[in-house]
């Protein structure tokens with residue numbers, strides 16, 4: 001009998017949890033006992049001696065369609081148990097990169113290594129059996145939810161009882177149990193989205209590719225999905241690669257990111273390191289009552305750097321935390337009433353726009 005998630009006592013919605021956690025299988029214990037592996041990725045250069053065990057290595061990956069180069073000399077490592085965000089504007093080459101990494105396209109130059117094995121035509125199917133790919137395009141609309149999952153499970157060689165058990169568990173976690181017999185064509189966009197994620201994780205892949213996983217989900221379902229992915233990574237050590245344009249809050253999910261522009265990976269690395277390298281100073285937002293121009297001059301005289309006025313607030317940076325008390329003292333001396341001094345954490349979204357607009361590479 002499938003073990004079900006327990007709705008909490010307040011009657012709130014069931015939270016998404018990894019299947020293996022729900023099952024309480026021994027491989028969960030094994031996963032928990034495995035040591036945490038080191039940080040993924042750094043710089044866009046192939047570095048085989050990183051010390052960590054990468055699940056995905058791309059080395060000099062290049063793809064031409066005709067004479068048009070859509071992926072150019074792309075190199076990256078994604079280490080086991082990390083979530084990697086592959087970002088970039090429309091047409092930057094994200095989907096093509098994912099197709100190259102999953103063996104659905106053959107590179108013009110370069111190579112891909114998955115789970116320590118160089119990806120070739122002859123081992124592609126075997127390696128793909130360890131991969132889950134979520135896209136919203138390949139669900140069968142005229143089949144029921146159950147039959148979509150059954151079909152997918154059979155493709156992955158799962159036995160019928162396993163498929164049935166997994167289907168129950170996945171749908172329970174997704175909050176779709178009551179739609180098991182609905183035709184996919186009758187589902188809402190968000191429900192299809194959830195089903196496409198559920199299908200990708202049905203066989204508990206070691207490597208999961210997600211394409212806009214939260215698009216079309218309501219905020220609660222979106223937060224639940226992120227929780228679920230976190231749990232999957234934490235307990236099963238799944239490696240996740242996410243292509244998304246939804247940058248807000250992405251820090252909650254991604255350990256590492258790569259930003260593609262015109263087929264080239266122009267920024268790649270660990271999120272915290274990249275943000276710190278780009279913005280080593282502490283940024284502040286200041287709200288004062290009184291003359292903003294006087295406030296600006298006062299702050300500038302203390303911090304010695306640019307002070308920006310935006311939406312009636314001042315924005316500035318300090319290199320040392322102590323400087324902020326000097327700023328406050330100077331404002332008080334000039335009889336400016338301080339309403340708020342708020343530290344501003346730079347985000348992936350800030351880095352993305354900075355990189356795309358200014359072409360800076362931290």
Ligand SMILES: Nc1ncnc2c1ncn2[C@@H]1O[C@H](COP(=O)(O)OP(=O)(O)OP(=O)(O)O)[C@@H](O)[C@H]1O
Nearest residue numbers: 065066070088089090091092093094095096097260
């Ligand atoms: N099969 C193909 N034949 C020719 N050109 C292609 C093919 N597939 C993709 N391209 C081109 O490759 C470039 C990159 O496309 P890709 O789909 O990888 O971008 P993307 O970053 O995923 O974009 P989006 O964010 O819009 O999904 C585009 O200019 C696209 O037109």
